[in-house]
Amino acid sequence: MSGSHIVVDYEELQRMSAVWAEAAHTMARLGLGVAELAASHELVVNAVFDPVGASRAEAAILAAAVGPAGLVALGARMATDSLLLTALVEKERLVDNFPLRQLMDVEKWCAMLPVTFAIDPRRTMVDGGRRFAALGDALPGYLSPFAEPLLAAFAPSPVFRRDVALGRPVSVDPVLGLPMRSLVASSDAHPGGVSISRYSPDWTDKPPASMAEMLDRVADLENFDGALIAVQRIVGSDGVARFLVVLPGLRHFAPSRDPQDLLGAAAAEAGTATGYTRCVRLALDAARVPSGAEVVLTGHSQGGIVAMDLAGDPSFNGGRVRVAQVIAAGSPISSKAVAPGTPTRVFNVESVNDIVTHLDVVESPTAHQSVEKLTYRFAIDEHDPGRTHDVSLYSRQLRRLADSPNPLLSRVNADLQPYLSGSVTTTVFDVRDEPAP
Amino acid sequence: MSDLDAIAQELDQRAMQVASASAQLVRAAAEALWTSTAADAFRARIDRRDVECLRLAAELRRAARTVSHYSDEVIAEKARLRRLERDAEHLVVQTAGDAAKVAHMVASWARL
Numbered sequence: 001m002s003g004s005h006i007v008v009d010y011e012e013l014q015r016m017s018a019v020w021a022e023a024a025h026t027m028a029r030l031g032l033g034v035a036e037l038a039a040s041h042e043l044v045v046n047a048v049f050d051p052v053g054a055s056r057a058e059a060a061i062l063a064a065a066v067g068p069a070g071l072v073a074l075g076a077r078m079a080t081d082s083l084l085l086t087a088l089v090e091k092e093r094l095v096d097n098f099p100l101r102q103l104m105d106v107e108k109w110c111a112m113l114p115v116t117f118a119i120d121p122r123r124t125m126v127d128g129g130r131r132f133a134a135l136g137d138a139l140p141g142y143l144s145p146f147a148e149p150l151l152a153a154f155a156p157s158p159v160f161r162r163d164v165a166l167g168r169p170v171s172v173d174p175v176l177g178l179p180m181r182s183l184v185a186s187s188d189a190h191p192g193g194v195s196i197s198r199y200s201p202d203w204t205d206k207p208p209a210s211m212a213e214m215l216d217r218v219a220d221l222e223n224f225d226g227a228l229i230a231v232q233r234i235v236g237s238d239g240v241a242r243f244l245v246v247l248p249g250l251r252h253f254a255p256s257r258d259p260q261d262l263l264g265a266a267a268a269e270a271g272t273a274t275g276y277t278r279c280v281r282l283a284l285d286a287a288r289v290p291s292g293a294e295v296v297l298t299g300h301s302q303g304g305i306v307a308m309d310l311a312g313d314p315s316f317n318g319g320r321v322r323v324a325q326v327i328a329a330g331s332p333i334s335s336k337a338v339a340p341g342t343p344t345r346v347f348n349v350e351s352v353n354d355i356v357t358h359l360d361v362v363e364s365p366t367a368h369q370s371v372e373k374l375t376y377r378f379a380i381d382e383h384d385p386g387r388t389h390d391v392s393l394y395s396r397q398l399r400r401l402a403d404s405p406n407p408l409l410s411r412v413n414a415d416l417q418p419y420l421s422g423s424v425t426t427t428v429f430d431v432r433d434e435p436a437p
Numbered sequence: 438m439s440d441l442d443a444i445a446q447e448l449d450q451r452a453m454q455v456a457s458a459s460a461q462l463v464r465a466a467a468e469a470l471w472t473s474t475a476a477d478a479f480r481a482r483i484d485r486r487d488v489e490c491l492r493l494a495a496e497l498r499r500a501a502r503t504v505s506h507y508s509d510e511v512i513a514e515k516a517r518l519r520r521l522e523r524d525a526e527h528l529v530v531q532t533a534g535d536a537a538k539v540a541h542m543v544a545s546w547a548r549l
Contacts, residue, residue: 009471009472009475012469012470012471012472012475013475015469015470016466016469016470016475016479018469019462019465019466019469022465023458023461023462023465023486026458026461027455027458027490030451030454030455030458033451034448034451034497034500037444037447037448040440040444042439042440042441042443042444043441043444043504043507046441046507046511049510049511049514049515049518050507050510050511050514053503053506053507053510053511054507056503056507057500057503057504057507060496060499060500060503060504061448061500061504063496063500064448064493064496064497064499064500069489069492069493070493070496071455071493074486074489074490074493077486078486081482366469367465367468367469368465369468376471378471400472401471401472403473404471404472404473405467405470405473405476406467406468406470406471407467407468408468409471
């Protein structure tokens with residue numbers, strides 16, 4: 001309940017649908033197995049010795065298996081629950097989420113075009129551009145939940161389609177089928193450079209109160225006019241220094257002099273060692289983070305990808321430092337893994353309507369999750385790709401989980417406690433592709 | 438162990454599987470729900486399904502007991518039939534022996 005209205009997250013319904021479907025399948029399988037026992041040879045041939053006992057046994061088995069309150073019937077009821085929920089979710093996705101208003105606006109504009117164009121051509125064209133742009137903004141959010149099957153079916157590159165169909169990390173671009181690594185080689189090669197920033201956020205000496213607040217800090221850095229990362233040193237009541245690394249996402253689509261650009265993001269998605277990851281290593285050295293210290297990496301978008309790249313690199317995770325937890329929001333990291341043998345946990349927050357989270361074209365899991373790799377998916381479509389991807393939307397959503405009953409989230413929160421209190425010092429770094437001259 | 442006892446044991450195992458599937462359902466549902474609003478909305482339904490699963494597990498155990506009882510009856514009936522068979526065989530052998538004795542006696546009397 002939020003204020004006077006109920007917030008229904010259709011992803012919750014989707015997850016419950018999956019739970020009912022699996023339980024229905026299990027019950028039906030068990031029911032049929034039990035029914036088979038009723039027809040077993042031994043029951044029938046021995047009936048001659050005790051016909052009444054045989055019929056009693058048959059009746060008892062059949063009632064438990066296929067009776068009106070039996071296993072198969074229970075499976076059928078669960079399957080119905082699952083189907084109803086799926087239908088509700090699909091209706092929401094296909095019908096209720098359809099950008100009808102934007103489409104009607106365009107249609108109205110087209111219908112009135114002969115008249116309005118004759119009166120004021122310039123204004124008509126500007127108005128048309130605005131309406132088409134609104135429709136164009138709304139479509140990615142609408143289509144995002146179907147990104148994986150759509151790309152598996154319609155991407156021009158057959159290699160890309162095969163990668164998607166097999167659920168493995170995509171190795172080529174979707175259009176021409178060129179290897180991703182060759183496309184981003186230039187960004188891979190940047191040595192990276194950091195220097196202490198003049199920016200001093202108001203949370204410099206405060207520990208974050210929650211994961212949502214960690215994302216607020218990412219948002220704060222993203223809102224600054226320059227590429228930044230932050231390293232917070234948190235000394236808890238046990239006297240141990242732990243470190244929180246705050247990694248903002250992409251800042252520019254055009255190539256820039258810092259790693260927080262589109263090429264840098266593509267390089268991070270395709271590989272593991274990029275200019276951005278080198279900047280993080282340099283920042284840890286500059287902040288005098290001791291070798292083997294425990295760190296939490298929190299990032300949004302490209303920052304989340306970089307966090308996973310670092311957590312998956314044995315020379316960093318288990319070498320330079322020990323990554324206790326990765327917290328990634330709005331990042332396509334479903335195909336990435338932490339370094340083998342490390343106890344690093346990953347908490348991934350995704351909006352299904354955020355097209356960015358689908359860029360790895362790997363569907364994130366909704367069931368059989370573990371605290372080691374936990375994905376929280378929700379559905380909020382702002383009908384604008386930028387707003388739907390905004391880190392503030394993710395931190396708002398995490399705040400809604402403050403009283404979450406989810407046991408896996410409770411464990412993640414419990415393990416983060418040492419990072420949520422103690423004395424804090426923060427170093428904010430400017431990051432660049434090249435070292436400072 | 439008779440084949441019927443094996444069926445009863447199989448039913449007991451299925452009862453355990455149903456109970457474990459029920460526990461799995463409750464756990465999976467808890468892990469699938471993230472917001473308290475959704476959890477509240479689903480709680481009653483999950484509880485109801487859990488109760489239904491446990492009732493079915495109990496029913497399967499009852500069926501196992503019925504089969505077990507049937508197995509005991511069959512074993513007892515087979516034993517009774519075997520006993521009757523033995524008695525009948527004994528009777529036949531005894532009757533044959535008696536008949537031989539009578540024949541022998543008749544033959545002896547005939548010689549006299």
